Amino acid sequence: MKFIHTADWHLGKLLKEHSMTEDQAWLLENRFLPLVDEEKPDVILLSGDVYDRSYPPEEAVELFDRMTEEIVGKRKIPFIIISGNHDSAERLAVASRLLSRQGLYIFGPLTLVKPVVLEDKYGQVAFLPLPYAEPARVRVMMNALDIPGAEEVHSFEAAEKVLVDHVISLLPDGGKGMRKIALAHAFAAGGSPSESERPLSIGGYDRISDDIFASYDYTALGHLHRPQKTKADSEKIQYSGSLMRYSFDEVNQKKGVIVGDMDGEGKVHTVFHELKPLHDVRILEGLFDDLMGEGVEPSEDYLQIVLSDEKPVIDAMPKLRTKFPNALGVEQDMGYKEDSGDRRVHLEKMSDEEILRDFVHHFRDRDLTEEEEKLSLAVWDRVYRKENAQ
Numbered sequence: 001m002k003f004i005h006t007a008d009w010h011l012g013k014l015l016k017e018h019s020m021t022e023d024q025a026w027l028l029e030n031r032f033l034p035l036v037d038e039e040k041p042d043v044i045l046l047s048g049d050v051y052d053r054s055y056p057p058e059e060a061v062e063l064f065d066r067m068t069e070e071i072v073g074k075r076k077i078p079f080i081i082i083s084g085n086h087d088s089a090e091r092l093a094v095a096s097r098l099l100s101r102q103g104l105y106i107f108g109p110l111t112l113v114k115p116v117v118l119e120d121k122y123g124q125v126a127f128l129p130l131p132y133a134e135p136a137r138v139r140v141m142m143n144a145l146d147i148p149g150a151e152e153v154h155s156f157e158a159a160e161k162v163l164v165d166h167v168i169s170l171l172p173d174g175g176k177g178m179r180k181i182a183l184a185h186a187f188a189a190g191g192s193p194s195e196s197e198r199p200l201s202i203g204g205y206d207r208i209s210d211d212i213f214a215s216y217d218y219t220a221l222g223h224l225h226r227p228q229k230t231k232a233d234s235e236k237i238q239y240s241g242s243l244m245r246y247s248f249d250e251v252n253q254k255k256g257v258i259v260g261d262m263d264g265e266g267k268v269h270t271v272f273h274e275l276k277p278l279h280d281v282r283i284l285e286g287l288f289d290d291l292m293g294e295g296v297e298p299s300e301d302y303l304q305i306v307l308s309d310e311k312p313v314i315d316a317m318p319k320l321r322t323k324f325p326n327a328l329g330v331e332q333d334m335g336y337k338e339d340s341g342d343r344r345v346h347l348e349k350m351s352d353e354e355i356l357r358d359f360v361h362h363f364r365d366r367d368l369t370e371e372e373e374k375l376s377l378a379v380w381d382r383v384y385r386k387e388n389a390q
């Protein structure tokens with residue numbers, strides 16, 4: 001059984017107010033579909049956050065519609081999708097019972113969750129869809145179905161466990177002897193997050209143990225945007241990561257999909273395939289004149305520009321945009337160095353002038369110039385005179 005595992009498409013995503021939908025369409029058409037044609041998987045798995053918002057923009061819905069036609073309609077590849085925390089489970093899964101007869105399996109509402117069984121030359125493989133599930137939702141919806149344990153669900157871990165047990169119980173003979181692949185949208189403990197994920201809850205309460213997935217031959221996870229394995233030495237439980245870089249703290253992350261192959265024993269071998277976007281998302285750092293000079297190529301990438309000039313650059317953004325039209329943000333760090341935190345000074349024993357000198361020395365790695373020294377003394381002088389006059 002050959003599969004492609006992808007997740008966190010976030011169609012309709014805005015990166016600093018800029019719509020990524022055109023770039024997402026380009027990537028899916030020019031990178032993802034060609035990979036599908038090359039690999040010819042038996043099934044494609046999308047582990048949640050199809051859209052960036054529960055009310056996605058029209059062009060995002062249109063793109064998703066087009067992709068289902070490309071994958072299921074034209075290529076006849078079964079496509080299994082679960083909803084994530086950014087999706088509306090109900091809206092995503094509209095007409096899903098009907099569509100499942102065509103090979104498009106979308107799982108959102110918990111009451112409609114059930115296994116998908118596909119066959120390869122070795123026999124049956126069960127796919128267990130576990131859409132994103134808040135504890136309260138599991139408690140109410142699953143309890144209404146008299147699912148054992150649902151009443152006591154008060155944590156993400158308990159919610160996932162009840163859901164897993166329920167889906168397994170729907171398989172003939174509890175799925176004994178069948179190879180199993182789970183799809184889940186959750187924060188498995190040990191994983192490392194990025195800025196573009198919306199936290200499921202505050203304070204680490206959203207973390208669940210990956211032991212929950214231990215009995216499956218493979219678990220296709222969504223939610224964390226960095227591709228990663230929950231255990232470094234095992235290919236069995238993995239995040240494919242998001243389709244593209246969706247925040248500037250992801251600039252060093254490779255983005256793509258996982259191509260997996262499962263043998264007759266359920267042993268899975270996976271390969272990560274990077275998908276290069278039309279425009280990269282990256283940080284560009286330097287002096288304003290250097291960046292605008294001939295040494296730096298013009299670029300249409302999505303850029304966060306960090307200017308290291310000591311003096312503020314006036315109207316930096318419109319000027320930078322003449323060369324970098326997709327610059328989305330500019331920071332002026334004025335050449336400050338990071339505070340290493342080991343400054344052991346006793347501020348209360350220092351005069352105001354000394355504190356300023358120390359500050360400049362620390363952050364600029366130099367002393368005040370004569371002009372700055374004069375200016376600072378003049379300022380302090382005025383401050384003291386005002387204080388004394390009061």
Ligand SMILES: [Mn+2]
Binds near residue numbers: 008010084198223224
């Ligand atoms: Mn996500």
